[in-house]
Amino acid sequence: MTAEEVKKAVLDIISDIAPDEDLDDLQGDKALRDQIDLDSMDFLDIVMELRKRYKVEVPEADYMELNTLDGCVKYLLPKLT
Amino acid sequence: MTLPSIAITGIGLCAPGSNNLQEFRKMLLSDGSGVENIETRHMGQVHAGVCHFDELKYQNRKQLRRGTRAGSIAIYCSRESIDNSGYNLEEADKSRIGVYLGITEHGNVETENEIHNISAFDNDTKYWTHHHNPRTVANNPAGEVTLNTGITGPHYTIGAACAAGNAGLVQAVQMLQLGEVDMALAGGVSESIHTFGIFAAFKSQGALATHEDPTKASRPFDQNRNGIVVSEGGCVYTLERLEDAQKRGANIIGLISGYAINSDATDFVLANPVQQAKCVELALKKANLKASDIDIVNTHATATPMGDIQECTALREAFSGCSDTYFNNTKGFIGHCMGAAGALELAGNLPAFEDGFIHPTKNLEELDPECALPNLVYGQATQKEDIRIILNNSFGMLGINSVVIVTRYNG
Numbered sequence: 283m284t285a286e287e288v289k290k291a292v293l294d295i296i297s298d299i300a301p302d303e304d305l306d307d308l309q310g311d312k313a314l315r316d317q318i319d320l321d322s323m324d325f326l327d328i329v330m331e332l333r334k335r336y337k338v339e340v341p342e343a344d345y346m347e348l349n350t351l352d353g354c355v356k357y358l359l360p361k362l363t
Numbered sequence: 364m365t366l367p368s369i370a371i372t373g374i375g376l377c378a379p380g381s382n383n384l385q386e387f388r389k390m391l392l393s394d395g396s397g398v399e400n401i402e403t404r405h406m407g408q409v410h411a412g413v414c415h416f417d418e419l420k421y422q423n424r425k426q427l428r429r430g431t432r433a434g435s436i437a438i439y440c441s442r443e444s445i446d447n448s449g450y451n452l453e454e455a456d457k458s459r460i461g462v463y464l465g466i467t468e469h470g471n472v473e474t475e476n477e478i479h480n481i482s483a484f485d486n487d488t489k490y491w492t493h494h495h496n497p498r499t500v501a502n503n504p505a506g507e508v509t510l511n512t513g514i515t516g517p518h519y520t521i522g523a524a525c526a527a528g529n530a531g532l533v534q535a536v537q538m539l540q541l542g543e544v545d546m547a548l549a550g551g552v553s554e555s556i557h558t559f560g561i562f563a564a565f566k567s568q569g570a571l572a573t574h575e576d577p578t579k580a581s582r583p584f585d586q587n588r589n590g591i592v593v594s595e596g597g598c599v600y601t602l603e604r605l606e607d608a609q610k611r612g613a614n615i616i617g618l619i620s621g622y623a624i625n626s627d628a629t630d631f632v633l634a635n636p637v638q639q640a641k642c643v644e645l646a647l648k649k650a651n652l653k654a655s656d657i658d659i660v661n662t663h664a665t666a667t668p669m670g671d672i673q674e675c676t677a678l679r680e681a682f683s684g685c686s687d688t689y690f691n692n693t694k695g696f697i698g699h700c701m702g703a704a705g706a707l708e709l710a711g712n713l714p715a716f717e718d719g720f721i722h723p724t725k726n727l728e729e730l731d732p733e734c735a736l737p738n739l740v741y742g743q744a745t746q747k748e749d750i751r752i753i754l755n756n757s758f759g760m761l762g763i764n765s766v767v768i769v770t771r772y773n774g
Binding site: 299300301302319323326327330333334 | 424428
């Protein structure tokens, strides 16, 4: 996967988990939770969907790496290529 | 000790085929049906009573995704009920409102879904959703109502098999009479058509209805009845102490004048007419009424071969010599809405206070002689002058019986 594809994969997951949110204006360097309504259960959904769709395991110690969209791409890119 | 009278000031419902009381009543008086064929996991096509209300009327898509079908039904019915009652929720003390909802069962839908889900991952439980517990706790449907409305008073569900809708009302009446709450949202809900297990179990028991026309599958008291049509649905009443309802100028639909719940203590499944009759007598006693005072009895009969006969035996005993009491049944139109059945079927009858009609027992074409109650209404609706009192039966597995009596309010 390219970085752009990883970003799209993450956004696809978020759009399923937060279907009422407009994701077009998400800023990559700002915390996802500051921009859209996303609580801890939603965050666990993101982790679950990464596991189900891409067989990617995100250990709890790494959860902060997924704090922003840019962080998600940076963290997931090596795992998805 | 004189307990305060409890008034029904609002009704919100979703029944198979109708999304409010007006639509429901119209269906009952025009031979409509909410039963259709659906595809169910492992079972293929089955008959079911399906609700088609607008889920997004009171919830957004994320809330729907997070919660359960029973929760969604409960929210829709509660919001509709509050709206119908004219109660100003936003100005009320929300800590003084209780939510009491009857359920036949809860959690089977989510559990089956997750077992199915992890089967695609070699049954590895790390794919089991973290939403499972909040979705399956027994208070879920009532809890979702409080999350949606901001009500901070007590909320819980009452597990009472298919007597649950009445049991929710009984709980609310008691809490209002005790002064524990000032307003109650009460009734019952069911999401059961979304679990294959209930269909499979009734089929194994020889109690699942089949008919080439799904709208004719639910046939209480008919010679050719062959079982239950499983349905989803919900009905939530807004209840207040009569004095409070009068003070705010509420429209009073009726008064809950009597109720009773008792147990057969004889069998897991087969009903006991002796205790059913006793339950009716207890409710009449509490209401200070005679059996002959009752204008309409909404029977519970689910169209199982034995259950219908048992209830008729009980009713012959309890209403012996009552020539002016009429009997009907509502499940022919909507199937068996399980935890919602009692509350929904009562609601379907309440407009009789205004329109003077007793809706017929649908799909009763060839009356089983063992179910031939006097004044059983079928074929077409019956008109009756001055309908004042309605008695609603709702019985369930493990031998739980419930009866609720509603009296017309004469201002």
